[in-house]
């Protein structure tokens with residue numbers, strides 16, 4: 001049965017390109033797997049959405065009769081038995097998926113949420129004190145410097161390109177877009193190695209096409 005990926009029915013411009021369905025699209029493209037996209041309403045969240053994802057977030061997939069949420073669990077499930085999660089280095093690759101989501105993304109999201117609160121207090125506020133943002137930035141920068149050191153010594157994190165690289169690069173992309181990698185040239189190059197892959201480019205094109213189609217559907221539903 002065709003795999004189904006759920007994402008939102010519409011989102012404003014600013015998170016486009018970074019909504020976490022992109023990492024699922026990317027791994028599906030790497031694996032050459034067919035999939036269809038279905039949507040859940042952004043607002044208000046639906047009971048049907050909560051029945052699949054208790055926190056009413058995306059992404060969610062349905063694969064072979066199973067419904068799965070949490071992008072990390074989804075990536076590990078899809079990578080299982082493929083070259084993206086080689087049996088001989090499974091624990092090592094899993095370690096990098098966890099490092100991506102639990103060490104870098106946690107620190108990155110904390111800092112970005114503070115930056116967004118400063119930039120769009122009406123949505124993400126209240127406005128944090130500058131010292132609070134600086135402290136979060138410093139904590140993130142320390143972790144990025146450590147990762148820069150790792151990446152300076154190898155092309156990919158655990159042997160060949162793996163789900164660990166895919167997770168880490170997707171987490172780093174938003175930090176790159178926010179200027180956090182300017183002092184980490186190795187990490188910048190690592191991100192470009194990943195996003196230069198044809199599978200990433202296809203995934204990103206489809207991701208962005210989804211939002212364009214969502215804008216068009218909205219314009220038809222509520223003409224100006």
Ligand SMILES: N[C@@H](CCC(=O)N[C@@H](CS)C(=O)NCC(=O)O)C(=O)O
Nearest residue numbers: 018019020056057058059070071072
């Ligand atoms: N840990 C979750 C985080 C999912 C997440 O934060 N999704 C965002 C979109 S990228 C979302 O749905 N945010 C809306 C919300 O939290 O209500 C995962 O990796 O799947």
